[in-house]
Amino acid sequence: MADAGEDGHSHSTEASSIRRRFGANEFDRALDGWGRFSGDDGRRRAPGEWIRADGELVRSRFDRTELDLLTVDARHLTVARTAHEVSRTADTRHIVIVQLSGSSILTPADGHPPVRLGPGTISYGDPSVPYRWAFDGPFQLLMLRAPRAALALAPAVLRPMIGKPFSSDTGYARLAVRFASDVLSDERLLAGPTASRVAHDVVGLMTTMLAERLGTAESRDPSEPAFQRAATYIAENLVDPLPLRQIAEAVDMSPRYLQHLFQQRGMSVTGWIRERRLERARQALADPTWAAIDILQIALAHGFSDHSHFTRAFRAAYGETPSAWRGRAA
Numbered sequence: 398m399a400d401a402g403e404d405g406h407s408h409s410t411e412a413s414s415i416r417r418r419f420g421a422n423e424f425d426r427a428l429d430g431w432g433r434f435s436g437d438d439g440r441r442r443a444p445g446e447w448i449r450a451d452g453e454l455v456r457s458r459f460d461r462t463e464l465d466l467l468t469v470d471a472r473h474l475t476v477a478r479t480a481h482e483v484s485r486t487a488d489t490r491h492i493v494i495v496q497l498s499g500s501s502i503l504t505p506a507d508g509h510p511p512v513r514l515g516p517g518t519i520s521y522g523d524p525s526v527p528y529r530w531a532f533d534g535p536f537q538l539l540m541l542r543a544p545r546a547a548l549a550l551a552p553a554v555l556r557p558m559i560g561k562p563f564s565s566d567t568g569y570a571r572l573a574v575r576f577a578s579d580v581l582s583d584e585r586l587l588a589g590p591t592a593s594r595v596a597h598d599v600v601g602l603m604t605t606m607l608a609e610r611l612g613t614a615e616s617r618d619p620s621e622p623a624f625q626r627a628a629t630y631i632a633e634n635l636v637d638p639l640p641l642r643q644i645a646e647a648v649d650m651s652p653r654y655l656q657h658l659f660q661q662r663g664m665s666v667t668g669w670i671r672e673r674r675l676e677r678a679r680q681a682l683a684d685p686t687w688a689a690i691d692i693l694q695i696a697l698a699h700g701f702s703d704h705s706h707f708t709r710a711f712r713a714a715y716g717e718t719p720s721a722w723r724g725r726a727a
Contacts, residue, residue, distance in 0.1 A: 419454040427454055430485040432476040432530070455581045457596055461488055462543045464599055466581040469536055476530040483525055490545035490552050492524045493603055495565060495574050499536025504529045509560045518562040519570055521555055521607060539577055541603055546676040548604045549632060551669075553662040554621065555607060569609045573602040590685040597680065623650060624658045628669070635674055635700045641666055674700045675714050678707070682719055683726035692719050 419427040428434075457464040494503075496514035503520070504511040506527040512520055522528075524542065545552060565574045577599045580586045586595050611621070618624075626648045631639060644666065645652040659666045678699040681687045687695060696707035696719075711719045 417456050417458070419456065423454070427456065430482055432478040432482055435475050435477070457581060457587055457599075462547050462596065462600055463541070464577060464581065464596065465538070465540045465542075466578065467538045467540065469532070471532070471535065473534075474532045476532075478528050478530070480527055483527055486524060486542075488544050489524045489542045491541070491543045491548050491555070492522045493541040493607070494520045494522060495539040495577075496520075497537040497539055497574075497578075499532060499534055501530060501532045501536065504531075505560070512560050512562060514562055517565045519565050519574070519606075520560075520562045521558045523552070523556075523559055539574065539581070541577070541600070543600060544676075546672040547600055548607070549628060549673075550604060550607055550611070551662040551664065554618070554624065555611065557618070558607070558611060563610055569602065569606040573599075573606040576602055593680065593684050620658055620661065623648070623654075624662065627655060627658060627666075631670055632673065635670070635677065636698060637700070639670055639700075670700075671710060672714075675710060678711070678719070679715065679722065682723040692723070695719075 453468045455466040494514065496516060496518050498516050500516070501514045502511050503514065503522070505523075506529075507523075509526075512522075514520055563570065565571060580595060580599055586592075608625075627644060627650070630644060630647050641652050641655065645655045648655070650658075656666060659669055664672075678695055678701070681690075681695050681699065682692070690698075692707075693704045696704055701707040701710070708718055711717075711722070715722060717725075
């Protein structure tokens, strides 16, 4: 029998595929750490009891990024995410919810007004805030959960979007939702050596969708274009040395202002660079197309100067060595 970790994911070879289906009686375990589920009488249900057997969860998981398609047929369902669940999923810094069908009301515990989600609406949320999420009747959701470095947008940058749902019918939202749904419904798209790249394509489209929406938000930070200019330059030159003065000159701003832009968003320039180099290197270590490349070459290809520096930074960020992660991912 496979052993399940704290996040509810099996670590067996059989269950290590990038895409997996869960039946209704597996929801509690599969979504462990994301809330407590209860029925219309308020009583917490045991696994398989709180929902009829025609519910389904299709999950795509690559690295620390999760993409879920959740289909439920229940008269009433409430999810309560407490501070305890928040602490168990601390690495997740972004959550994107698409209410494909049905309706729900998400009430955050931080004083923000309730968010009403109807068919076809998208919401960006803060997974560090406890909430109560109530559904009335059958529904279908698509959810993306990702660590901070998986998106080229800082959580602080996206904060104005919290609690402001938008339509999935236009622009990149339409493309992103359609592609993510196709990926989850078509097993062939998450099979073979291109599977990890497809999963990251989903994240990339979701990021573009959020950036597009952010650009039209009324409360847009006037410093955001400057920050995005700097972030884009960094992303395009991650493999090269990136001293602060070089970045500042390339994007036509002073080093002090450049530092201020990132500090405003809760990070340093060097911290932003290190996170993204590590995230890309981590993806490469798990990508079959990089399987013949040794770890030193992967480190050098992603902007690290030597093997020991890369190993120290990787262990500090992820709690294991690059070789250990590579073996586990394979």
